[in-house]
Amino acid sequence: MRAVHFGAGNIGRGFVGLLLHRAGYEVTFVDVNPELIGMLQTADAYQVREVGPDAVVHTVTGFTGIDSKADPTGAAQAVADADVVTCAVGPTVMRFIAPVIREGLALRSGDPLVVMACENAIGASDTLREHVLEGAEELAAKAVFANTAVDRIIPPQDPAGLDVVVEDFFEWSIDRSPFAGSGAAQPAIPDAHFVDDLAPFIERKLFTVNTGHATTAYAGWNAGIATIAEALEDRAIRAAVEAALADTSRLLLAKFGFDADEHAAYVARAIERFENPALPDTCERIGRQPLRKLSRHERFVQPAVELVERGERADGLVAAYAAALRFDAEGDEQAVELQRLLHELEPADFVAHVSGIETGPLAETLAERVAAARS
Numbered sequence: 001m002r003a004v005h006f007g008a009g010n011i012g013r014g015f016v017g018l019l020l021h022r023a024g025y026e027v028t029f030v031d032v033n034p035e036l037i038g039m040l041q042t043a044d045a046y047q048v049r050e051v052g053p054d055a056v057v058h059t060v061t062g063f064t065g066i067d068s069k070a071d072p073t074g075a076a077q078a079v080a081d082a083d084v085v086t087c088a089v090g091p092t093v094m095r096f097i098a099p100v101i102r103e104g105l106a107l108r109s110g111d112p113l114v115v116m117a118c119e120n121a122i123g124a125s126d127t128l129r130e131h132v133l134e135g136a137e138e139l140a141a142k143a144v145f146a147n148t149a150v151d152r153i154i155p156p157q158d159p160a161g162l163d164v165v166v167e168d169f170f171e172w173s174i175d176r177s178p179f180a181g182s183g184a185a186q187p188a189i190p191d192a193h194f195v196d197d198l199a200p201f202i203e204r205k206l207f208t209v210n211t212g213h214a215t216t217a218y219a220g221w222n223a224g225i226a227t228i229a230e231a232l233e234d235r236a237i238r239a240a241v242e243a244a245l246a247d248t249s250r251l252l253l254a255k256f257g258f259d260a261d262e263h264a265a266y267v268a269r270a271i272e273r274f275e276n277p278a279l280p281d282t283c284e285r286i287g288r289q290p291l292r293k294l295s296r297h298e299r300f301v302q303p304a305v306e307l308v309e310r311g312e313r314a315d316g317l318v319a320a321y322a323a324a325l326r327f328d329a330e331g332d333e334q335a336v337e338l339q340r341l342l343h344e345l346e347p348a349d350f351v352a353h354v355s356g357i358e359t360g361p362l363a364e365t366l367a368e369r370v371a372a373a374r375s
């Protein structure tokens, strides 16, 4: 069985590539980083080292790499010949891999290709599908796109090698509904969890792990604290994280009918994972790409909108949003752009442009926070 995975970074090598290897796939990593691809082409194996109480060391073999910038035809042919295509390149990068997948589908014959985007975003595979089929609707029957939710904390790695240090926790949930009647079999990936309805899984993950993690990061950054674990030692920061997660918990319990105790345990486990002392992670990494994180369907605004629609308050989420406005990491293009927009746009225009809300009480509250962050 052959898999092509776009994005040979942390999640690519340390999570999706590992689980595909364990499922028996030969994995071809496609990336645009020539050094990384060079290592993937010459190495026979790399290790995924877990840290934490249930830690295991895994050895991944049977892989290769293709540089899609240098060899777009080779990458497209690999897609054409694959059973499964996955990606973990970042939600905003998916549009750049789409032409390679489109070309691969054009070359393909036989069963439909299974495509699964493994990004922190709701409906990422649907978004990838739109990019791939743009101007090429005739290829629609050649692929099945299944949404997924991926969860594993993997901080930045040593770029000189392929080995990856990861937390011992992971969860890969995949929507099984697109496979029915599609002509493509549901892939056999024993470490993944196929579900009939992905919404509760992706929303629980994004609005707990990602909301909580990002809230910690922005509060920590504003307090001049480097790491996530150190930030959570600060009582005010921990209270801010708990307030944001109390908001999302109310929403998730009401929306999906989760058991309250089980959900509280899920939240507590997420915070423990952030604190993992063996996994140093920085406020800068977790705060990365703030414009994406402040956008309409992301970890702060989406749950806040839904709470307000239900007649509830979302003060913890609004406070987290306000903290994110001050994220000004110099090496982060979106942080630089955020600061430009913050000072150039009127507050209401900023909220409309960045977060997609134009009217209503939440728009007004967020605009007040934007005005305060400008001063």
Ligand SMILES: NC(=O)C1=CN([C@@H]2O[C@H](COP(=O)(O)OP(=O)(O)OC[C@H]3O[C@@H](n4cnc5c(N)ncnc54)[C@H](O)[C@@H]3O)[C@@H](O)[C@H]2O)C=CC1
Pocket: 006, 007, 008, 009, 010, 011, 012, 030, 031, 032, 033, 036, 068, 088, 089, 090, 091, 093, 096, 097, 118, 119, 120, 150, 151, 152, 153, 154, 155
């Ligand atoms: N690192 C983490 O803890 C987690 C990350 N995620 C999500 O996984 C995705 C990837 O994150 P990471 O692995 O951390 O990022 P990363 O930066 O380690 O890896 C991304 C890889 O994509 C490659 N890439 C960029 N443009 C490309 C293109 N046009 N074609 C092919 N490859 C390209 C980069 O060279 C890099 O190797 C993101 O959506 C992130 O939100 C999800 C859960 C956990």
Ligand SMILES: O=P(O)(O)OC[C@H]1O[C@](O)(CO)[C@@H](O)[C@@H]1O
Pocket: 120, 150, 151, 152, 153, 154, 209, 210, 213, 214, 285, 286, 287, 288
């Ligand atoms: O910052 P991004 O791109 O949303 O992805 C990283 C986030 O996802 C996680 O990996 C959780 O699965 C955390 O490390 C972090 O909150």
